Amino acid sequence: MPLIVMCGYPSSGKSTWARKLSDFIKEEYKQEAIIVSEEALLREPKNDILDDSRKEKELRAKVKSEAQRVLNKDTVVIIDALNYIKGYRYEIFCMSKAVPTRQLTVQCEISPQQAWAWNENRDVDQQYTKTVFDHLIDRFELPDSQNRWDSPYFSVLADEELDLKAVCASLFASKQPKPNQSTVNKPVSEINFLPTIEKVASEIIQAIAAVHNSDSDVEEIEVPYATAKIKYNTSLSITQLTKLKRQFITLTKNTTTVKKEVLGDMFVQYLNSQIDQER
Ligand SMILES: Nc1ncnc2c1ncn2[C@@H]1O[C@H](COP(=O)(O)OP(=O)(O)OP(=O)(O)O)[C@@H](O)[C@H]1O
Structure with missing residues (x-):
């Protein structure tokens, strides 16, 4: 409820x-x-x-x-x-x-x-x-x-x-969508959730790592699979980002209603919220 x-x-x-x-x-x-x-x-x-x-x-x-x-x-x-x-x-x-x-x-x-x-x-x-x-x-x-x-x-x-x-x-x-409801975009749980979220989140972290390694002076980073941008925080290490990835996967892995198309933006919002807490 x-x-x-x-x-x-x-x-x-x-x-x-x-x-x-x-x-x-x-x-x-x-x-x-x-x-x-x-x-x-x-x-x-x-x-x-x-x-x-x-x-x-x-x-x-x-x-x-x-x-x-x-x-x-x-x-x-x-x-x-x-x-x-x-x-x-x-x-x-x-x-x-x-x-x-x-x-x-x-x-x-x-x-x-x-x-x-x-x-x-x-x-x-x-x-x-x-x-x-x-x-x-x-x-x-x-x-x-x-x-x-x-x-x-x-x-x-x-x-x-x-x-x-x-x-x-x-x-x-409003009624909750039924887990097995057929939709045009299949819920992630039906399309092999773990490999999908792993791939999306890992590529997003790789994009952030590329900026980390290049010493660029940017405030936001564009990443794959998302329209939202990452608020860049130099103090957040790749180890911390990887830990946040694991936390995000734990939080969302039982989800039955999230579509593949929004996973990237969800992860970016999650990272940004954690970055806000670090500031
Ligand atoms: N509409 C109101 N008019 C007058 N006093 C109020 C009103 N609503 C709450 N109060 C009083 O304000 C005080 C705080 O109320 P309450 O405990 O509901 O707030 P709270 O936001 O839950 O507080 P906390 O931040 O401690 O959790 C209480 O003494 C309560 O009686």
Whole structure:
């Protein structure tokens, strides 16, 4: 069943709306809606974790693997977390595709000033410190409805009600393509997935390696099998790129709906999202 990705500044109402959505889905659709809560997975005070990039990364990984554990075709899952990194949201999108299930994004779209005011009114043990709060706001990569992984996209402003009916209509309306549906472009899984993705990803990495070796001063690299370009980052070694290739293959190998024609662009988007996280 589908996945809802909550997103928003710290203290912007994500948990409040996640609970309301979950209740609405249970009441109106008689469906279980599990909330995977970042807060519930904290093993230390949240400011200590969010102030430490290694611990924060571990927390993100925990949230993702918990969502992956409960995500199946029968349960709605709501990820109630900051979800502020574009590349991380893209990884979640790949995870949904692998099930396959539908995914949508709900952003609590309030101003930093409003979020800080709500933060100050919380119980002290739930408050963000000013340093952590400002740091998160600075690094926030807002969702963009033009991105496939942020779409369908819904937002709720500070003084508004989220349109729960519209969210659910979008969530339950569109049926997932059947894995064996016959289409003009065969899904990769039907055309010998592993050799195909290996070949596409390896040739893309070779194109990046060629630029690495030539010492060229470029910002973007054109690669085969993709219309999107790679954002060039000299600090990313070929060993790291090869590791990212393996991660990408693991993420997408159970996918039944991806067509061969889009694999190259998917891999480029994956690499770019990882490169963004390295910056
Ligand atoms: N629409 C609203 N009007 C006024 N206060 C609100 C509103 N929505 C949430 N709050 C308050 O703001 C605080 C933060 O809300 P909530 O926990 O839902 O945010 P969050 O984005 O999940 O926070 P966190 O970043 O810690 O996960 C709470 O005290 C909550 O009661």
